[in-house]
Amino acid sequence: MPSLDRRRFLWGTTAVGTAALLAGCTSNESANSAPNAVAGGSGQNSQPGKQVTIGFSAPAADHGWMAAMTKNAKAQADEFSDVTFKATEGTNDVNQQIAQVETLINDKVDVLVVLPFDGKALTEVGRQAMDAGIPVINLDRVFDTPLAYRLWIGGDNYRMGVNAGEYIAAQLKAKNVSNPVIGEVAGIDSLPLTQERSQGFKDALAKAGFSVGPRVAAAFTSESGEQQTANLLQSAPRLDALWNHDDDQGIGVMAAIDSAGRKEFVMVGGAGSRNMMDLIKADSGVVKATVLYSPSMASSAIALARLLGQAKGIGDMAEHDIPASITTYSAVVTKENVDQYLDVGFDS
Amino acid sequence: MRVLDPKSAAPQEPRKHRRALDLRLTGLLGVLVVLCVVGYATRPDSFLTEANISTMLRLAAAIGVVSVGMTFVIISGGIDLSVGSIVALSGVWMTTVATQSYGPVVMVLCALLVGLGCGLVNGVLISYGKIVPFIATLAMYASAKGLAERLSGRRTQVVTETGFTTFFRGDILGIPVLIWLLAAVFAVGWVLLNRTTFGRRTFAVGGNAEAARLAGIDVRRHTALVYGLAGLCCGIAALMVVARTTSGASTNGMFYELDAIAAVVIGGTLLSGGRGSLIGTLIGVLIFTVVGNIFTQNNLDTDIQNIAKGVIIVAAVLLQRTTARRRTHAT
Numbered sequence: 001m002p003s004l005d006r007r008r009f010l011w012g013t014t015a016v017g018t019a020a021l022l023a024g025c026t027s028n029e030s031a032n033s034a035p036n037a038v039a040g041g042s043g044q045n046s047q048p049g050k051q052v053t054i055g056f057s058a059p060a061a062d063h064g065w066m067a068a069m070t071k072n073a074k075a076q077a078d079e080f081s082d083v084t085f086k087a088t089e090g091t092n093d094v095n096q097q098i099a100q101v102e103t104l105i106n107d108k109v110d111v112l113v114v115l116p117f118d119g120k121a122l123t124e125v126g127r128q129a130m131d132a133g134i135p136v137i138n139l140d141r142v143f144d145t146p147l148a149y150r151l152w153i154g155g156d157n158y159r160m161g162v163n164a165g166e167y168i169a170a171q172l173k174a175k176n177v178s179n180p181v182i183g184e185v186a187g188i189d190s191l192p193l194t195q196e197r198s199q200g201f202k203d204a205l206a207k208a209g210f211s212v213g214p215r216v217a218a219a220f221t222s223e224s225g226e227q228q229t230a231n232l233l234q235s236a237p238r239l240d241a242l243w244n245h246d247d248d249q250g251i252g253v254m255a256a257i258d259s260a261g262r263k264e265f266v267m268v269g270g271a272g273s274r275n276m277m278d279l280i281k282a283d284s285g286v287v288k289a290t291v292l293y294s295p296s297m298a299s300s301a302i303a304l305a306r307l308l309g310q311a312k313g314i315g316d317m318a319e320h321d322i323p324a325s326i327t328t329y330s331a332v333v334t335k336e337n338v339d340q341y342l343d344v345g346f347d348s
Numbered sequence: 349m350r351v352l353d354p355k356s357a358a359p360q361e362p363r364k365h366r367r368a369l370d371l372r373l374t375g376l377l378g379v380l381v382v383l384c385v386v387g388y389a390t391r392p393d394s395f396l397t398e399a400n401i402s403t404m405l406r407l408a409a410a411i412g413v414v415s416v417g418m419t420f421v422i423i424s425g426g427i428d429l430s431v432g433s434i435v436a437l438s439g440v441w442m443t444t445v446a447t448q449s450y451g452p453v454v455m456v457l458c459a460l461l462v463g464l465g466c467g468l469v470n471g472v473l474i475s476y477g478k479i480v481p482f483i484a485t486l487a488m489y490a491s492a493k494g495l496a497e498r499l500s501g502r503r504t505q506v507v508t509e510t511g512f513t514t515f516f517r518g519d520i521l522g523i524p525v526l527i528w529l530l531a532a533v534f535a536v537g538w539v540l541l542n543r544t545t546f547g548r549r550t551f552a553v554g555g556n557a558e559a560a561r562l563a564g565i566d567v568r569r570h571t572a573l574v575y576g577l578a579g580l581c582c583g584i585a586a587l588m589v590v591a592r593t594t595s596g597a598s599t600n601g602m603f604y605e606l607d608a609i610a611a612v613v614i615g616g617t618l619l620s621g622g623r624g625s626l627i628g629t630l631i632g633v634l635i636f637t638v639v640g641n642i643f644t645q646n647n648l649d650t651d652i653q654n655i656a657k658g659v660i661i662v663a664a665v666l667l668q669r670t671t672a673r674r675r676t677h678a679t
Contacts, residue, residue: 062502062599189650217650221599222504226592227407231644234400235391251504252593259406259517259592260399275506348504 045307045315052309053084054302055104057097058115058139060090063220063248064348065271068295069115069139076299083306094121101125105132111305115139115298123148135308139301141193146324150308153301153326155293157193160245160330161200164268164291167332168241169208171266171288180240181213183265185229185253187245189217197245197270213239218249225249229256239265247273247290248348254279257286272333274345281338289334296344297328372616375667376631379660383638391645400641402524408637409530410435410588411607412630415615416537417467417581418608419629423541424574425554425621426481430470430488431582431608435601437496438462438586443505443596452512459590460583466492467579471572485575489605496598504597507590516591526588533584538626550574554621610657611636614664635660 054077061067070090077085086109088100094117102125104112112129116122119141126148129136138149146152172180184201187194194217202212214236218224225244233239233256244253247269257267269276269290279287304314304322313319333341387395394400414431421428441447442459466488473484507513516525541547549570552560561567582601589600611632617624636657643653 060502062497063597064503067502214644214647216644219599219602221602222593222595222597223589223600223602227640228644230403230407231641234397234403234641235394235645235647237394248504251506251595255592255594258594260403348506 045312048080048082049310049312051082051084052111052306053086053107053109054305054309055101055107055109055112055134056085056087056114056302057100057104057112058087058090059097059117060092062090062092064273064346065246065248065293065295066090068346069298072295072298073113073302076302080306082310083302085302092117094118097122098125101129105129105134109134110309111135111137113137113139113301113305116141116143119143135305137301137305137308139298151304151322151324151326153297153304154328155297156327156330157196157293158200159327160270160291160293161197161202162204163200163330163332164197164243164270164289165201165204166208167268167289167291167334168243168266169205169210172210172240173208177240180210181236181238182210183232183236183239183242184212184215185225185232185242185244185249186215186217187220187249194245201243218246218252220246220249222249222252222255225252226256227252229253230260233257233260233262241265242267242286243270244268245270247271247276250276251348254285254287262286268332272341272345273348274342275348277333277338277342277345280333280335281342283335289332292329292331292333292341292344294328294344295346300326300328373625373628373631376614376616376628376635376664379664380631380635380638383635383642387638387642387645390642395641395645400645402527404634404637404641405527405530406524406592407640408633409526410585410592411604411611411636412530412633413533413581413585413588414601414604415608415611415629415633416533416626417578418605418612419615419617419624419626420537420541420550420574421481421578422609422612422617422619423554423621423624424550424571425557426474426571426574427609427619428470428485428575428578429482429605430466430485430492431578431585432601432604433489433492433496434463434466434579434582435586435589435604436598437466437492437499438583439590439596439600440496440500440505440598441596442587443507443590444499445505445508448507448509448512452509452515455509455512456587459587460580463583463586464576464580467582468572468576470579471575474575475568475571493598500596500598502598504595506595513591513594516587517594526591529584529588533581534626534630541626546570546573551622554623556622607636610661614661632664635664 056073058070059066061070074085074087077083086104091097097117101114105128112134114122114126114136123144126136126138126143130148135150136148138152140154142152142154143149168182182205186198205211214232216228216232218228242265244250250269263286265286266288267286269287270293272290272292272294276287276290279285280289308322313321418428418431438459441462442455447455447458470485470488473479474481518525520528549565552565553567553570557567590596612629613619615625615628615632617628639656640653
């Protein structure tokens, strides 16, 4: 698993790096050789264009982050007068999601945005859409093969772990703590995203000469977060830092910390909920930061789907076409920069 | 009290069974003690501290209360698959913003009434509608969950009413309110089951419903009440979960039905009804809680924890069967 994570991570950075390089080297050339290049850097992308019907399918909005993904997608589509948005009812049943995507294909939508409940299980239907000539934007949980999507846009789970680990390591080094006890409240251990986050966290701490101490896995719900954290706090009489993978379960994590009356450590959240950002801003408790895994990526996916449907490129990039892969950045939100990020904070 | 003593309708419960039951409970208690010894041996510094015991009991509280209701249902010969959803619905109902602005008392009443209401609907469907418990409560499981999702917009509703949280998260005489609540529910349940007509009728209905009817018990009304009681327990559990997590969500109570049934079954209550004990159920709940705590205390993998849970269920039931058989052979 770790090698795969790293590979994906490297691919992501390579793609971004290459794009930057191309932008630097070829800007003149591309302007000359491609007079028809539409959007690239023209700043005209917000102007209404050809009508585009975007089909959207996502898992059930059963927690804040997922709810925000669907909400953001819809809100972004409403921004454009030239977009018709067709969303299916969110479901956690892969079989049903496949049927929904098939319906959208039969409806002949222009572009599909699919956030699969399980990327592997939805790969085949993604291919089906691509074969039918409908470009697919694969949102977040990645399909098995690029044959099934035109563009992948998603977050960087490994980097989320890395940034959480590096932030914690820096805090502890600044306080000159030796042999710190660093706890971790993970999400669902069977999901690759949780494994990637944990691996990144572990690797970043190892770089600083630290390691993960007590670790529990919750289930992304506030109830499981509370239960697991209550147990974890009991097992660790002293903690120096704690990373919680998910701000939705973070409500429960905070409740457990409150009732245990603990405040000797720094806590870092994950995903970037409005709640956590408010706590970071107030700076009155253990929460000092959260690493983003922002549902704003759903808004971006819709904006890009529209451009794909209109055969435009991205402004400020020299490419004629939309890139094949975009990885959002897991910024660390702290008291210093929280105001800048409050607009992407989602309600858990 | 009716003219006919319902006890006469009960299957010949007496001494022999009682002794077998006591033996089983002792065995179960032994398992719990062994687990505590394991916990203490692996983490002598923290396992038996007051704080850890209080954490474990608070974790056991909600599922314990649900299991008390489940014990009644199973003794009466039924099953309730909807408890988790009822916990979610009661919790979400009490935390939706409108309810919170009416203050903590309304919140608590809301949770209790919603729980009781759902339970009674289950009961009425089963007893008067003649729908088998499995199906009726399966329907409630689905619809209560759907309603909870609709009501909450599938979002976690954070409790802003501080009066509620300060009270239910606080202590009385140094013991957390949640543990008092668990103890109270358990004590009331025990008295109700073992010392009242209601309890005797529950055993009678589960043992042989037809005989119970001939003995003059209104079986239908009694069944409806038993499910109502289970629902009320879910309402109490819902407010415990809301207090612990400071939030209500449609994901609360997930898998409570399975955890509660597991606890009831390893506690020695027969799934076919007519026989069972609340003390066994309580020990069952504690066993699972202690196992979870031991795993976390020693920083072990959660997957193995689930395997261990499965092994414990099978082992406990096998153990009970062999002790029961040995008793029958001995006598």
